[in-house]
Amino acid sequence: MSLLHTLEVDLGERAYPIQIGTGLLGDADLIGPHLHGASALVVSNSTVAPLYLDALEQSLVARDIRHDRVILDDGEAHKTLAAVETIVDALLERRHDRRTTVIALGGGVIGDIAGFAASVYQRGVNYIQLPTTLLSQVDSSVGGKTGVNHPRGKNMIGAFYQPQCVIADIATLDTLPDRELSAGLAEVIKYGLIRDADFFAWLETHIAGLVARDPALLAEAVLVSCRTKARVVEFDERESGLRAILNLGHTFGHAIETLMGYGNWLHGEAVAAGMVMAIDLSIREGLIDEAVRERSVALLEQAGLPTAPPAAIGVDQYLDVMAVDKKAIDGAIRLVLLRALGDAFVSTDYDPANLHQTLTTN
């Protein structure tokens, strides 16, 4: 066991630490101080539970915490209100009081469901996140977005709710499929693009080691990604302004995911292609030059990611889906653009003809 980094997310009375290292799941001293009641409920899925639930439950036993578990089916298709009801049912059936803790052990889907369930159970109980994918370690660990999907749209039902703590155990990435590791790297690269040119250069240097799952490099990448996201979220917790830059590539990406059918493109893969589209539009707007595209495409390719959307999607399809995206305000499509590598901003003030070109060409 080795704790490598601790990062404090500073949200006033909702502040919490992110602890990053290897072999942390079995460390009772790490999770212990964040368990306030006598009980806990672990939420996991059928893929992750067989690998890591034992280690976690041993640390709960060591702290004398009565614990129950809900094991959901794996996959975005199960991120529904019905899953939240299953968790609430279990909490009530086992008489968990308002001092209980809900512990999410899994990727972003588990974190989103369990966090939302924790936010609504008795109007809010403690919540601890143990993300076991690179995507969830760098993305869902910070920001407090929880929620579930509705047949008419992703993440349409949810809450902003902060955990007591996040423990990112890099060792859990050893069992992650290659494609999911790459999908996580898409979000890591995003932090370089939107806020941190130095980090982008660091990624260019170390991308081979990251793909080879060097634990120290991965821990560093998780730390910098979480720190960047934390600084943005601290500034704008409820997403009224700056926070929207975290969505670089996401409006395009969501459209790709929707139009290709959920599950055919991983979220990170769609975001990778979407980021190249955002860069393309930024170039057409005269904001940045070709070099940004070349470096971005090269890095994404080395990370094992797509750099263009599927050819099958037409302009009208894109526009139709993008217009109902949650990020639309009274009809206008807000997009994140770059004014330099490491400097993103939100705009509705772009030439629609350029957007049309981007959607046609890519």
Add this chain to the structure above:
Amino acid sequence: MSLLHTLEVDLGERAYPIQIGTGLLGDADLIGPHLHGASALVVSNSTVAPLYLDALEQSLVARDIRHDRVILDDGEAHKTLAAVETIVDALLERRHDRRTTVIALGGGVIGDIAGFAASVYQRGVNYIQLPTTLLSQVDSSVGGKTGVNHPRGKNMIGAFYQPQCVIADIATLDTLPDRELSAGLAEVIKYGLIRDADFFAWLETHIAGLVARDPALLAEAVLVSCRTKARVVEFDERESGLRAILNLGHTFGHAIETLMGYGNWLHGEAVAAGMVMAIDLSIREGLIDEAVRERSVALLEQAGLPTAPPAAIGVDQYLDVMAVDKKAIDGAIRLVLLRALGDAFVSTDYDPANLHQTLTTN
């Protein structure tokens, strides 16, 4: 139309006004400034909508707000997660974006459901409360408690969520059944008992006028009740301490409601009997004298309320239900007691034999 009082609930960035008067529902200038987007969804029930929906919708039309409606069946039995889903479905079907406003037109049940739906739709949209019962005007208007019931317990799923504004139209109380008016007066009397001996004395003077629905007296009672609750909630928004005194009589009351079957006793009726039980226990603990009981029983009786629980309930039944009440912490039953008329506090430090006596005698 006549606006009589405005009270600011001071919760920092979540501050909002409560506007109290007669004939306010049709006043477009009152609701207008709190509608931020281009659309709104009115949530009401089949009893209230025929009486007041027209006036409200006229004021929305006057402000050029596109509006939809969800009319739920009347009653606590419909305060379920399914009702929340109905509202979310309607919002998505009509493509309401995150700048929409959910407007609750009805009593506490409608406010609790609509507020919770507003809190989870796209992780939170604007919410306006138009309470049409005395209970909801003095109780649900302040505090931000929203939520729905679960077969295993009341209000087990919900959120703390503040409205943009509350408009309490006293004229809507004209159509309230006598029994519901009395149930609302139980909560009004509670504010006197827990924090304000002068207000209690004012109620003793004016109880006949209140029962006769004098609008100026009712508006004054709503103002003082909301102000008292606001001061308590401002001090302790998330119910970690002081706020619990608002539950005077409620732990006993919930037990009565549960054991008698929901709907047989109104919430306010059960609270009235529960407050007398809390006073009884406070007397047994040597905290207050008989005079408090005599005045309270007299006032509650004049308000048309019960002052003793049903004889059919046994001590073991009470204890079993009270132990799983949401207000239990790691097993101990927290109760609100009086150390004087107008001075309540929360205690687990009472003699169990006295509690036993209270449950036996009453």
